[in-house]
Amino acid sequence: MKKRTIIAIAIVISISVLGIVFTQLFWVKKSLDLKGKQFDNSIRIALKSVINQLMEIKNDSVFQEHLYKLSCRKVKLDVTDFVMPSTLDSLMHEEMNSMGMTDNYYYGIYNKLNDRFATGHLGNKSKELLKSPYQYSIASIFKPGNYYLTAYFPTKTSIVLRQMEIWLLLSVFFIVIVIISFVFVILTILQQKKLSELKTDFINNMTHEFKTPLATTSLAAEMLLRPEVTSKKEKVNKYVKVIIDENQRLKNHVEQVLEISSLENGKKDYNFKETDIHELVKLVVKRFELHLKEKNINLTLKLDATRHTIKANTTEIINVIFNLLDNAIKYSPSNTRILIKTRNSKSGIFLSIRDKGIGIRPEHHKDVFKNLFRVPTGNIHEVRGFGLGLYYVKNVIDYHHGYIELDSQPGRGSTFDIFLPFNNKIT
Numbered sequence: 001m002k003k004r005t006i007i008a009i010a011i012v013i014s015i016s017v018l019g020i021v022f023t024q025l026f027w028v029k030k031s032l033d034l035k036g037k038q039f040d041n042s043i044r045i046a047l048k049s050v051i052n053q054l055m056e057i058k059n060d061s062v063f064q065e066h067l068y069k070l071s072c073r074k075v076k077l078d079v080t081d082f083v084m085p086s087t088l089d090s091l092m093h094e095e096m097n098s099m100g101m102t103d104n105y106y107y108g109i110y111n112k113l114n115d116r117f118a119t120g121h122l123g124n125k126s127k128e129l130l131k132s133p134y135q136y137s138i139a140s141i142f143k144p145g146n147y148y149l150t151a152y153f154p155t156k157t158s159i160v161l162r163q164m165e166i167w168l169l170l171s172v173f174f175i176v177i178v179i180i181s182f183v184f185v186i187l188t189i190l191q192q193k194k195l196s197e198l199k200t201d202f203i204n205n206m207t208h209e210f211k212t213p214l215a216t217t218s219l220a221a222e223m224l225l226r227p228e229v230t231s232k233k234e235k236v237n238k239y240v241k242v243i244i245d246e247n248q249r250l251k252n253h254v255e256q257v258l259e260i261s262s263l264e265n266g267k268k269d270y271n272f273k274e275t276d277i278h279e280l281v282k283l284v285v286k287r288f289e290l291h292l293k294e295k296n297i298n299l300t301l302k303l304d305a306t307r308h309t310i311k312a313n314t315t316e317i318i319n320v321i322f323n324l325l326d327n328a329i330k331y332s333p334s335n336t337r338i339l340i341k342t343r344n345s346k347s348g349i350f351l352s353i354r355d356k357g358i359g360i361r362p363e364h365h366k367d368v369f370k371n372l373f374r375v376p377t378g379n380i381h382e383v384r385g386f387g388l389g390l391y392y393v394k395n396v397i398d399y400h401h402g403y404i405e406l407d408s409q410p411g412r413g414s415t416f417d418i419f420l421p422f423n424n425k426i427t
């Protein structure tokens with residue numbers, strides 16, 4: 001997939017997720033409004049019902065008689081004679097209870113002309129009660145019509161929210177899941193893309209690495225067919241040597257690829273033998289003699305370890321040293337130096353290979369040990385390779401219970417430091 005397509009998909013999905021979030025917010029807001037209105041309605045009905053019941057009580061003949069008697073004693077009847085505080089309390093209590101509210105509500109009857117309360121359960125909420133939207137005239141019970149029944153609910157918002165709680169939580173939950181999955185999908189796509197680029201590079205490199213020796217051998221073989229060549233022994237020898245060398249190169253390539261795939265299949269050979277690291281170093285160095293001469297690289301050995309035999313898989317340790325030295329030569333210019341050192345610690349042996357080559361930028365120090373990774377140098381790699389070597393090295397060192405460290409600065413060179421323990425737990 002092209003980077004542009006991935007970005008386009010990411011943008012489309014981001015916009016869609018944002019759209020969903022906004023739509024969801026819109027609906028949540030709408031439902032909250034609706035629930036708020038429902039609440040208002042129930043309160044309105046409850047308060048109206050209280051007023052109706054008060055009116056019925058007032059119109060009752062027994063109460064009328066009581067009022068009549070009262071009016072004989074008193075010069076002027078006031079509102080609490082018509083709406084008795086205890087009656088109001090019990091009616092309000094009943095209505096609120098039927099709405100499922102046991103506390104946290106305030107009510108009162110007040111005179112709109114002077115904002116004075118005649119009765120009620122005011123708490124310290126007189127101000128809020130005066131401003132409350134739930135206000136109903138009780139003119140039908142007590143004239144003149146300046147008296148109002150008012151109520152206030154400080155927990156209205158939380159009551160409404162609580163009714164929607166489960167839906168709000170579900171919305172948030174699903175949106176978070178969608179966002180997490182989206183990020184995960186995009187990251188996976190990017191990772192896959194990187195991997196597929198690495199694989200394409202690898203195939204290109206491999207094709208090249210296989211084509212060159214094949215072309216050379218076929219050329220050499222053709223030469224061997226020519227009579228002017230067959231007649232001269234040293235020429236025959238030269239071409240046969242070319243064929244053998246190139247054949248060896250091909251074999252090395254195939255082996256490198258096969259080693260990696262067997263490592264990845266988990267086929268580890270735990271048949272460890274006593275292995276002399278110094279001997280292996282010398283053996284590998286011998287193989288590179290020609291290379292070193294060609295590039296005029298001065299290789300110094302400082303094999304200081306006094307105990308240099310460990311239990312290990314000999315072939316694999318040879319490959320490790322081979323890969324590291326191969327890199328040191330490949331990534332160094334001509335006329336430089338390479339230093340191979342060994343030393344002991346209490347529990348094992350350190351082997352370090354230092355070059356004065358191109359070096360590796362710090363941000364790639366971790367990556368170089370990854371499968372197929374090669375330090376990007378634009379489209380053309382001057383130095384051919386598969387990006388398998390260090391991955392192999394790291395795997396082998398790991399399963400020998402050792403470790404590898406890299407110290408490198410671009411332009412100044414690199415040092416790969418390997419530690420291998422004397423005692424492998426597995427043996």
Ligand SMILES: Nc1ncnc2c1ncn2[C@@H]1O[C@H](COP(=O)(O)OP(=O)(O)O)[C@@H](O)[C@H]1O
Nearest residue numbers: 327328331359368374375385386387388389390
């Ligand atoms: N000694 C070194 N100096 C500079 N760069 C190195 C050195 N060794 C490894 N590298 C970088 O690490 C990458 C991975 O190395 P490796 O796994 O051996 O793959 P390959 O050598 O086939 O490219 C190389 O492509 C190179 O960019």
Ligand SMILES: [Mg+2]
Nearest residue numbers: 327385389390
């Ligand atoms: Mg290499």
